[in-house]
Amino acid sequence: MRGIFTPITKIRRQVFTEVARYAYERDLTQSDFNYFYESSYRIIPGEVAQYRDSVFKERAIIRERLRLAMGLPMRPTDTHLSLTQGMAESATPNKHLDKPLVNVIPFACEACPTDTIKVSDNCRKCLAHPCTAVCPVKAVSIGKHAAVIDQDTCIKCGRCVQACPYHAIERFGRPCAEACGADAIFSDALGRAEIDQDKCVACGLCIVSCPFAAIADKSEIFQLITAIRTGRTVYAIIAPSFVGQFGPLATPGKIISGLKMLGMARVVEVGWGADFGSMHEADEFLAQRKLS
Amino acid sequence: MDKIIVEVCAGTHCTMMGAMNIMDAVASLSEIRKDMEPCCEVEVRPIKCMDLCKNGSQGPFVTVNGALVERAESDAVMAAIMQHCSGHRKAGE
Numbered sequence: 001m002r003g004i005f006t007p008i009t010k011i012r013r014q015v016f017t018e019v020a021r022y023a024y025e026r027d028l029t030q031s032d033f034n035y036f037y038e039s040s041y042r043i044i045p046g047e048v049a050q051y052r053d054s055v056f057k058e059r060a061i062i063r064e065r066l067r068l069a070m071g072l073p074m075r076p077t078d079t080h081l082s083l084t085q086g087m088a089e090s091a092t093p094n095k096h097l098d099k100p101l102v103n104v105i106p107f108a109c110e111a112c113p114t115d116t117i118k119v120s121d122n123c124r125k126c127l128a129h130p131c132t133a134v135c136p137v138k139a140v141s142i143g144k145h146a147a148v149i150d151q152d153t154c155i156k157c158g159r160c161v162q163a164c165p166y167h168a169i170e171r172f173g174r175p176c177a178e179a180c181g182a183d184a185i186f187s188d189a190l191g192r193a194e195i196d197q198d199k200c201v202a203c204g205l206c207i208v209s210c211p212f213a214a215i216a217d218k219s220e221i222f223q224l225i226t227a228i229r230t231g232r233t234v235y236a237i238i239a240p241s242f243v244g245q246f247g248p249l250a251t252p253g254k255i256i257s258g259l260k261m262l263g264m265a266r267v268v269e270v271g272w273g274a275d276f277g278s279m280h281e282a283d284e285f286l287a288q289r290k291l292s
Numbered sequence: 293m294d295k296i297i298v299e300v301c302a303g304t305h306c307t308m309m310g311a312m313n314i315m316d317a318v319a320s321l322s323e324i325r326k327d328m329e330p331c332c333e334v335e336v337r338p339i340k341c342m343d344l345c346k347n348g349s350q351g352p353f354v355t356v357n358g359a360l361v362e363r364a365e366s367d368a369v370m371a372a373i374m375q376h377c378s379g380h381r382k383a384g385e
C-alpha cells in the first residue's frame with residue numbers, strides 16, 4: 001500500500017502527532033505521562049468502531065502503537081502493565097532504541113492464511129475441468145458446485161492456477177510474509193504472524209504491506225523533540241529519498257528550511273557522510289600501499 | 293461545459309491527513325470521468341490553510357464549488373463532484 005493514502009497512513013500520523021504534541025507541550029520539569037491515556041480516545045472517538053470489530057480493541061491497538069512511537073516495547077497481552085510504564089525514563093534525549101524495532105501487535109494481527117491455493121466463485125464447474133487433470137497429488141476434485149481443493153493434500157505447486165480457463169483458482173499468502181525478503185515471518189501458536197528477530201533486518205517492508213496495520217516500528221520522535229527543547233545541538237541526517245517524501249509541492253529547499261525551522265542546527269544528506277567514508281578508505285588504502 | 297472547482301487545502305494539517313493524495317486521486321478520477329461524461333470539467337487547485345484546522349475540526353478540508361467537505365476522503369469528494377455535475381444529474385433522473 002505504499003504510495004496510497006489509506007486509513008493506516010492516517011492512524012500512523014495521528015499517533016505521531018499525539019506523541020509530538022506532548023513532547024512539545026509538556027512541562028519539562030515534570031514527568032507526567034497521563035496525557036497518553038486520553039490519546040487513544042482522541043484518535044478513536046465515539047463508541048462505534050471504525051476499523052475493526054470494537055472500539056475497545058481499536059483503542060488497545062492505538063495504545064501499543066503509542067508506546068512504540070515513544071520508543072518503548074509493547075506490553076505483554078496477558079499481564080497487567082501501565083500504559084505509561086517506562087515513559088519517564090525514556091523521555092530523555094539519551095535514550096537509544098532497543099531491539100526489536102519492528103513489532104507485530106499480536107491482537108491486531110488477523111492471522112491471515114499462509115500460502116494458500118483456493119477456488120473462487122469464478123469456478124463454473126466446467127466440463128473440461130483441467131484443474132483435476134494437472135494436479136500431481138489428486139488434491140483437486142469436482143464438488144457439487146465447484147472445484148474443491150483438499151488443503152491437506154495440496155502441495156501448492158500452482159498448476160491448477162495456471163490451468164483454469166476462468167482464473168478461478170487463486171494463490172495468495174500473507175502480505176507481510178510475502179514482502180519479507182529475509183524469510184523472518186512465521187506463525188505463533190494462534191496462527192498470527194510473528195517475527196523471527198534473529199532473521200529480521202528491520203527493513204520495514206512488512207509494516208507497509210500489512211493491510212491491518214498490525215505491524216509497527218519504534219520511533220524516537222519524542223526524544224528528538226526533547227533534545228531540541230532542552231537546547232541540544234541536533235543535526236538532521238536525511239536519506240536521499242527525502243526528495244520524494246512530501247509530494248511534488250515540497251521542494252528540497254522547502255524541506256530543508258522546514259527542518260531548520262523545527263530546530264535542526266544543520267541538515268545534511270547521508271550521502272555526504274558516505275563520501276567522507278570513501279575518502280577516508282582511499283587514504284587508508286594508499287597509506288597501506290606505501291607501507292608495503 | 294460546466295466547470296467544477298475543487299479546492300484542496302494544502303496546509304500542514306490537511307497535507308498530513310492526506311490532502312495531497314486526494315488531489316492526485318481526484319485529478320486522475322476526473323480524467324476517467326471526462327471520457328465517460330464529457331459534460332463538465334474538473335479543476336483541482338491547492339489552496340492555503342483555511343484556518344478550519346485551528347478550531348479542532350479534522351481535515352483534510354476540501355471545497356467543491358464552494359461546498360465544504362470535512363474529513364475529506366477521495367470517494368466523498370468524488371461523490372460531491374458528481375452532485376455538481378449536470379450531465380451526471382440528468383443521467384440519474
Ligand code: FES
Pocket residue numbers: 301302303304305306307340341342343344345346351353
Ligand atoms: S491546514 Fe487545512 S485548514 Fe488548516
